[in-house]
Amino acid sequence: MSVLPPLPPLPLWLAHALRAQRGPVPWSAVTRGALAAGPLLLAAVVAGRPSVGVVAAVAAMLAGINDRPGGRRVSVKRIGVPAVAGAVGMVVGTAAGAGLGAVWLVAVFTGLGLVAGGVSAVGPVASAAGTQLLVGSAVGAGMPLPEPGWARAVAFLAGAGWLLALRVALPSPGSFGAGAGDYRFDGERAAVAAVYDAVAALLDAVGTGHATARRAALTAALDQAQDVLAGPRLRRYASSAAERRLHAQYAAALPLAEAATALAWAGDAVSARAAEGPRRLAAAVRGTTHTGPLPAPCRSVPALRALDDALLHAAEAFDQADGGDLHTRRRSVRELARTVFGGGGREYGARVALSFGASGGVALGLFHAHWYGQHTHWYWLPATAVFLVKPDLGPLASRVLCRAAGTVLGALLFAALAAVLPNPAGLIALVAVSGALIPVATRHFAAQTAVVTVLVLALVMVGGEPQASVSRIGETLLACAIVLVVGHLPMPGRRGGTVRARLTAAGRAAYAYLTHVMDQPDDRARRWTLRRDAYRALAEARNAIALAAAELPALARHTEGADRVAVLLERLVDTTTACAVHLDDTGRLTPRHAERLTGLLAELAGLTDLPGTVGLPGPDRRTLSA
Structure with missing residues (x-):
């Protein structure tokens, strides 16, 4: 019997497009998504202002995409800063769309893209802010709404603010169980406990081939905890004993991580007893309990002695609840400017500017040539290009494939649902369901695109426009082509x-x-x-x-x-x-x-x-x- 040769591995660009994140369903985020865009749209329709509801629902949808796991107060920055940028974009876009001709409007889009792209190089929050600035400007310039720019901005902030209020106020499942602690800090507790678990996992892997991967996982856990603990506070210093205790517990993990890394570098396996202490510390963080006796590792080498000393320090720090301010990540103005105006910021800014400006120019040209027919949503083309040009969402080829596939799937699904659902009640319910699915769909760009496509098409119909699935597919494929061309254009200086x-x-x-x-x-x-x-x-x-x-x-x-x-x-x-x-x-x-x-x-x-x-x-x- 002949044996078939193994299949060749997939190219990296295709493998990335097929890869999805895994993990438990974030039921809290699902609940917030269901209570955000749909209810806002329903309230606006009942009040006779569906256009206001459409803008608020779009903002809630974008906020839902940024509603990631973590602490409640860090979500204020993660959701709030991009929402403010989107509201600014709405004002700028409305003014430019009403007072400028097509040529000058394209110039404004290009300039905004250059600024937003450079700023996006700073980090994830800045990148999300740049995205919403451009999306808001495209929607403000092109969406036919009766409200002035300032009213659109207020509606946008209200939509994002409503989801943010749900994020801060609603407790997570199990928040009031025995030993759960203050539910306001459940995200912070989970992040800090994950650090101790990662230390224990690295100690288990010392002397094996898994040590490098476990050290990288420890870095990721420390990064996550650092971000979560850096959220805004009610006062300059920690606002409660619970928060001060979390700061102390995070600070106590730093010498443990250092000792574990030194042991991994040496490569000599350690006993299972060494990892037991960090695991008990993780359990104490999650359950807000005392650490109890911690098993001490042998003190035969400097790294093991450092581990033992770090465990003793952690046991004391858990009770003293005085963690200092080691978690803060400070960036000087010079560092930020170096990032924005450096090679990465310049290259990304140029590509965003070209993609956003070119897609806006093509869309306006097609609009004035009456290619859209009875549809007036030319702004979809530049708004789609904004998401396609973002490297945060994966490599360029992967983004294009996922966007095209997700749009086709979402548009066909919506066309089938729109034929049987009543307008507006059924479509409003569809918006609520789509909002609930966004936190799960963000694990894969194609799935996220499909859900967002259904939600946006439902909003369009509730706002009074006809069904536009075919147009949505055509505009997305055109945006994919534009971004692919721009992504491969030569730029001054070295690539990468x-x-x-x-x-x-x-x-x-x-x-x-x-x-x-x-x-x-x-x-x-x-x-x-x-x-x-x-x-x-x-x-x-x-x-x-x-x-x-x-x-x-x-x-x-x-x-x-x-x-x-x-x-x-x-x-x-x-x-x-x-x-x-x-x-x-x-x-x-x-x-x-x-x-x-x-x-x-x-x-x-x-x-x-x-x-x-x-x-x-x-x-x-x-x-x-x-």
Whole structure:
């Protein structure tokens, strides 16, 4: 019997398009989604102002996309900042659409795209704000609404504000059970507990092939907890004993993470007893209980002694509830400007500007040529291009495939439902159901697109326009073509600006961490802050490299070799962490530590083809040999 040869692996760009996130259903977010867009639209229709309800529902839909797991108060920034940007875009777009001709309107779109694209390079919240600024400007310029710009902006803020109010006020399932603690901080507790679980998982993997992946998972858990604890407060300092305790518990995890990383670097397996303490700490965080006795690991090597000391410190910190402010991630104005105007910001801003401006110009040309017929929603084309051009949602080819497939599926599904559902009652119910599905659909871009397509088409019909499934498909395919062309256009300077900018930031952070450990090993608080910055910058660089590698070959080739730089930087930061733990215990480095450091620095200095580390100041080699 002949055996068939194994199938060749899928190309990365296609594999990414087929990949979906996994996890439990976020029932709290599903409930908020059901209570957001649909009820707002129903209230507006009953009041005889369906156009106001449409704008509010669109804002609630966009807020629902940004309604991700985490703390309640960090959601104020995650949902509120983009909503304000969307309201500004609504005012600007309404004024431009009413007072400017087509040519000047395209120029305004291009300028807004340039600004929004550059700002989007700062981070996820800035990226969401840039997206809603552009979507709001397109909707404001093109949607035929009787309300003036300021009224549209108020309706937009009301829609997003309603979902945000639900996010802050509604308790999660099980929030009032025994030992649940203050339900307002359930997201923060889950994030901090996940850090201790990640420390335990890394200790279990020490000496195995899984240690590198577990260390990356620990970095991700620390990043998540850092973001969650950095939400706005009612006062300058922690507003309650529960919050202060969470800050203390997060701060106590930093030396544990450091010790676990040093053990993973050494590569010598440790007993299962070493991971039991962090697991008990995780359970204490989740249940808001006392830690109880913590099993002490043996103290045979410096890293194990550091782990034991960190466990003792954690047990004390859990009771004292005084965590300082180590979680805060501060960025100077200079750093932000470097990100916006650097290579990544300039390249992304130029592509967003070209995509948004070109799609707006094509849409207006088709509109004035009466291609739309009885439809007046030309603004769909530039609004669709905004989402397609965003690298946050995956590689370009993956985004285009998922957007096209999701739109076709959603439009056909809506056409079938619109034929049997009454207007407006049935369509309003469909909006509510779609809002509830968004938190689940965000795990895959095609699924999210399908749900959003159904919701938007239902809003269009409730607003008084005819069924527009066919038009929606045509505009989406046209937007896909425009963004594909723009994405492959040559730009001034070297391609891969985002990857290079992330690698440069990671290199600076790694060398700053190493220099501090060599020069000021006793300043542990500053050391842990720099260590967090280094690992976080590396994680961001890794994400950018993975996205770039999954592009079509014509684009992926521009960042070949970047993963090698990232691997070397990760080894450098891991080695620096091991050095810090050893210096705490003995005051000197072993020949193994010094040789590893000098070898890594030499390898990084020899990489002249990619700027991620070249030209960055390293520590004095005499310090390493001391």
